[in-house]
Amino acid sequence: MKTNLLAIALVMSSLYFGQDSLKIKSALVTVNPQNKNLRNTNGLNVGVLDDYQKQRINGLNLQANPISLIYPLIPKALPVPSKETSTVTVSGLHLSTGGMVDGEKLNGLGISIYHHCRITNGVSVNFYNNTSGILNGIHISGFVNNSLKGNGLNMAFLGNYSDDFKGVQVAIFNQSEKMKGMQIGLVNKSKKMKGLQIGLWNENEKRKLPIINWNFKSKKEKL
Template identity: 65%
Template sequence: MNPLVLIYPLIPRGIEVPAEEEATVVVNGIHVSTGGMTDGNSVNGIGVSAYHHAVKTNGISANFYNNTSGTLNGIHVSGFANNSEKGAGITIAAIGNYSENFSGLQVSFFNEAKSMKGIQIGLSNKSERLKGLQLGLWNKNGKRSLPIINF
């Protein structure tokens, strides 16, 4: 068992997307780990781990803590959070989803995207530029702030 799994929740700031020159791991297929990766270049396929940090993630990932990817495409489920610079597909997390630019579906307590095309479902949803729908207790986009439903 990777000892980082035990102290990972104590890290005060999220681990960022690895720099291209530092990202050494390429996975094409299935990645299953009791720990995770912090130096992923590209992961294409299915990944199951405690945490996941990669430049590009394409496919399906399930993570106990979080998933942080520069480019995130596919279905991504995390116990705490999903973070991406650019993403497309479905992100589901217990605490939050964040993306600079996302197309698809975000489901979590707190969803945030600077630019969003699609649907956000959660207690609180926020997007500076929204082309789509927000469903939640409080929804905010560049045009308006509304409870329950916003567009």
């Protein structure tokens, strides 16, 4: 009998501490920088600077980041964050006076000055640029959009650059290693193209032409 009571007590104790641990690891409202034990947000997070841990924010993320004042002075373009260096995942609405430089994933809507994230899904509007490893959805930037792989619509004033893109690129200069869809700009370049290019000058593996260029491969060929 005593053994059974002891076993029940141990189970109840583990459940209690497990629930308490869950409370510590998530909260309705959080602030960054934050206690290392308080990682996840289910509601509202208010942050100062781009100071995140490996945490998840589900809901609204408001970030005040004065780095935007010196961002144009950075001499070298910031790369896509790696799996090891990326930090926060935001699912919902992300609003920032600066932006992320080491984001893991953004799912939803992001409005910021700049954006550097490993994976971006949804819609983003950026004053300067969007640099993402995987870029899916609609993304509008005042300067450039950069991606290793993208799907959807990319619009920028200066340029769109992607290793592998499926969808529509609109900018002064569009460049992709592998493209399936449409490029619209003053200059469009793609090493492997399946689709249409409209611009002052267009280049793909088949030909170089002004105004309009195309390459529609057969179904047997893989882009």
